[in-house]
Amino acid sequence: LTPLANRLPSVSRNGRRVNRRGEGDRLREDLLTVAMSTAETQGLRRLSLRGIARQVGIAAPSVYLHFPDLDHLLAAVVEQGFDRLTIATNAAARDAADPAEELRARCRTYCSFALEHPRLYELMFQADLPLSLRDAPEQTPGRRLFDNLVAAVRRCLDVGLAPAHDDPFRLASLIWTAEHGLVLARISRPTFPWASIDALVDEMVTRMMGFASSGHE
Amino acid sequence: LTPLANRLPSVSRNGRRVNRRGEGDRLREDLLTVAMSTAETQGLRRLSLRGIARQVGIAAPSVYLHFPDLDHLLAAVVEQGFDRLTIATNAAARDAADPAEELRARCRTYCSFALEHPRLYELMFQADLPLSLRDAPEQTPGRRLFDNLVAAVRRCLDVGLAPAHDDPFRLASLIWTAEHGLVLARISRPTFPWASIDALVDEMVTRMMGFASSGHE
DNA sequence: TGTACATCAGTGAACGCGCGTTCACTGATGTAC
DNA sequence: TGTACATCAGTGAACGCGCGTTCACTGATGTAC
Numbered sequence: 001l002t003p004l005a006n007r008l009p010s011v012s013r014n015g016r017r018v019n020r021r022g023e024g025d026r027l028r029e030d031l032l033t034v035a036m037s038t039a040e041t042q043g044l045r046r047l048s049l050r051g052i053a054r055q056v057g058i059a060a061p062s063v064y065l066h067f068p069d070l071d072h073l074l075a076a077v078v079e080q081g082f083d084r085l086t087i088a089t090n091a092a093a094r095d096a097a098d099p100a101e102e103l104r105a106r107c108r109t110y111c112s113f114a115l116e117h118p119r120l121y122e123l124m125f126q127a128d129l130p131l132s133l134r135d136a137p138e139q140t141p142g143r144r145l146f147d148n149l150v151a152a153v154r155r156c157l158d159v160g161l162a163p164a165h166d167d168p169f170r171l172a173s174l175i176w177t178a179e180h181g182l183v184l185a186r187i188s189r190p191t192f193p194w195a196s197i198d199a200l201v202d203e204m205v206t207r208m209m210g211f212a213s214s215g216h217e
Numbered sequence: 218l219t220p221l222a223n224r225l226p227s228v229s230r231n232g233r234r235v236n237r238r239g240e241g242d243r244l245r246e247d248l249l250t251v252a253m254s255t256a257e258t259q260g261l262r263r264l265s266l267r268g269i270a271r272q273v274g275i276a277a278p279s280v281y282l283h284f285p286d287l288d289h290l291l292a293a294v295v296e297q298g299f300d301r302l303t304i305a306t307n308a309a310a311r312d313a314a315d316p317a318e319e320l321r322a323r324c325r326t327y328c329s330f331a332l333e334h335p336r337l338y339e340l341m342f343q344a345d346l347p348l349s350l351r352d353a354p355e356q357t358p359g360r361r362l363f364d365n366l367v368a369a370v371r372r373c374l375d376v377g378l379a380p381a382h383d384d385p386f387r388l389a390s391l392i393w394t395a396e397h398g399l400v401l402a403r404i405s406r407p408t409f410p411w412a413s414i415d416a417l418v419d420e421m422v423t424r425m426m427g428f429a430s431s432g433h434e
Numbered sequence: 435t436g437t438a439c440a441t442c443a444g445t446g447a448a449c450g451c452g453c454g455t456t457c458a459c460t461g462a463t464g465t466a467c
Numbered sequence: 468t469g470t471a472c473a474t475c476a477g478t479g480a481a482c483g484c485g486c487g488t489t490c491a492c493t494g495a496t497g498t499a500c
Binding site for chain 3: 020049070
């Protein structure tokens, strides 16, 4: 009501400025960013709509301007997690000298990502949460990532690095689940005397694919 | 206050009788039984002290007669889960003809158990919950189970089924994490076109151990 | 045989908390006339 | 140039809920004298 207050932009108690007209979508990004980092640091159990709103600096109901409910917000986090993981593994694959090395690089990067963001990785596979994503049967998040793995396995078979009669899809299922277990076991049992993750992944891939063992003998 | 009421045993609204003197420990078993079955059917997210008390038919504070807090109750559930899994895998191992078959039988049974009790299995590996069990470093629940797996792998090496220079502990780590991932992936991605779990497990073990492949060519 | 007392197996009410969601609203800013 | 109006980007208060935990208690039953 003072002249001074009239000249200042709208500011909530947290110091956040209300977005200008037409820029309301910025809040959506802010919400995702904060949800993402909370997921990484705190895990699913500490992820709440009110908590995220608090950190962003808005009132809780403002979340509903961009997400119909909490599940859809979490689903967006999961999707973004898979996008980043896909980008990271593809980048690692590009530098590989041959298909076998590419496959190993993909798997090592996959595991590194999971172990660097353990809470996010857990959320990405938390069975019952992203309710809104379960309707899409074949478009499940991470399916693209898996398809890339199948293709990498196929390239190995094509150049004769493994028996040609093997099924790439089946082999990729075995390799994906194995690396999945490798990281989840590490996350949930941190005191177990684990060997180096990179060495374990390489050995797992080598044994699964039936590569001539290179490193470990 | 009526003569009739005096002759009846104490009964809470749920029809539960108050245990007789000296038999207070029965409530502990009831709590565990109910917590176990709730864990199996509902999962961790729906497991609450009040909910368990409600199902057992007691007042919520009565739980504190037997467990110092909710975490200790959950820890007891986890422990019981590992006990059952250990018993099941050992039973399966007894009927095996040779070490290779024993190892496969152990792994198949492990996976069957996990897939028959998916919510319980998830709880057993839920990272951050059994706070009271994390103090015991080497006595982590499931360690006995893992030791059995190492021994089974060692027997395979001893009879020459796999290269003798391989390390049983390392191989067991790879096999355990692989089967762990196999079941968790199935639980969290039920719509994925999975192959038969028994066939996948057998193939995984065969490839990991370097057995002469018997079934799949 | 009777009675005071201790113990056991619980209970009922209350606490403060954070949660997801709803509702009607507000204040700034652009637009039409 | 001025002004009414629509729209945008949010807010504040309130709802009902279930939760874990605390506290002082109760009622039956066994035991000592």
